[in-house]
Amino acid sequence: MANRLPWPTPRHGARLILVGRTPHKLDELAATILQETGIQPLVHTLDLLRSDPEIYRHLAEQISTAFGQLDGLLLNAGILGTLGPVEHISLMEWQQVQQVNVTSALLLIQALLPLMRQSPAASILFTSSGVGRQGRANWGSYAISKFATEGLMQVLADELASTSIRVNAINPGATRTAMRASARPLEDPSSLKSPAELMPLYLYLMGADSQAIHGQSLDAQSPRNR
Numbered sequence: 001m002a003n004r005l006p007w008p009t010p011r012h013g014a015r016l017i018l019v020g021r022t023p024h025k026l027d028e029l030a031a032t033i034l035q036e037t038g039i040q041p042l043v044h045t046l047d048l049l050r051s052d053p054e055i056y057r058h059l060a061e062q063i064s065t066a067f068g069q070l071d072g073l074l075l076n077a078g079i080l081g082t083l084g085p086v087e088h089i090s091l092m093e094w095q096q097v098q099q100v101n102v103t104s105a106l107l108l109i110q111a112l113l114p115l116m117r118q119s120p121a122a123s124i125l126f127t128s129s130g131v132g133r134q135g136r137a138n139w140g141s142y143a144i145s146k147f148a149t150e151g152l153m154q155v156l157a158d159e160l161a162s163t164s165i166r167v168n169a170i171n172p173g174a175t176r177t178a179m180r181a182s183a184r185p186l187e188d189p190s191s192l193k194s195p196a197e198l199m200p201l202y203l204y205l206m207g208a209d210s211q212a213i214h215g216q217s218l219d220a221q222s223p224r225n226r
Contacts, residue, residue: 014039015039015041015042015067016033016039016041016042017041017042017043017044017063017070018030018041018042018043018044019044019045019046019059020045020046020077021045021046021047021048021049022045023043023045026043026044026045027043029041030043042062042063042066042067044059044062046059048077048099048100048104049096049099049100049104051099051103051104051107053107053110053111056107056108056110056111056112057111059108059111059112060111060112060114060115063112063115064115067115068115068118069115069116069118069119070112070115070116070118070119070122071116071119071121071122071123072122072123072124072125072206073108073109073112073116073122073123073124073125074125074127074202074206075105075108075109075124075125075126075127076125076127077100077101077104078100078101078127078142078145078179079096079097079100079101079142079179080097080142080179080182080183081093081094081096081097081140081141081142082140083138083139083140083142083183084138084140085137085138085140086140089140089141093141094141097141097142097145098141098144098145098148101142101145101146101148101149102145102148102149102152105126105149105152106152109124109156113165116165117163117164117165119164119165120164121164121166121208121211122164122165122166123165123166123167123168123205123206123210124156124165124166124167124168125168125169125170125202125205125206126149126150126152126153126167126168126169126170127149127169127170127172128146128149128150128153128169128170128171128217129142129143129146129149129171129172130171130173131143131146132145132146132147132148132149132150132171133146133147133150133171133217135147149169150169150217153167153168153169153215153217154215157214157215158215161214161215166205166210166211166213166214167214167215168205168213168214168215168216168217168218169216169217169218170201170202170205170217170218170219170220171217171218171219171220172195172198172220172221173193173198173219173220173221174187174192174193174221175192175193175194175195175198176189176190176192176193176194176195177195180192193221198220198221201218201220202220205218
């Protein structure tokens, strides 16, 4: 996201950069944003299972050409893998979950940090999880990837403590998503908050009002809904 305003949403003038692996979904979302706001997002197709750093540098070049700087980065991509005992995790699944949930975040940060240093006040947000803070049986490679996410956030925050870039993590908690339904198929989805209902915390941490918050892992919901 570039050219950040105090509340960084398209409805308030921000320019969004949409990154994902499915072109038609990105195009549909971009068209909706354009129709509702009159602002055309930048769309970039990227399969996060790919680990070639050159692919991520190409994204950085595209952003640099379009905006010259980057004011906000939300690292929200993730896959669940198969829930079950650690002894049953397959090597292929382990590698895929760590690649999408952790390694791709590292590669994006490495590619995009130079653009974020051009911003007077940039914000990086990781997506954490309650199972990335307290180990829980049978959450396997996903939980371990979230422990790594918390660690990456803390290390990066310490390294950037004296810069204009803030680094934090958000634990969304129980949310009405396809991933949650996959992990908890018997749960009533109507009892869960929608992703849109959790946006105020994301907007706050991307905006100027949260300049003093750095190196924190915050909960988007009360303890019982984490």
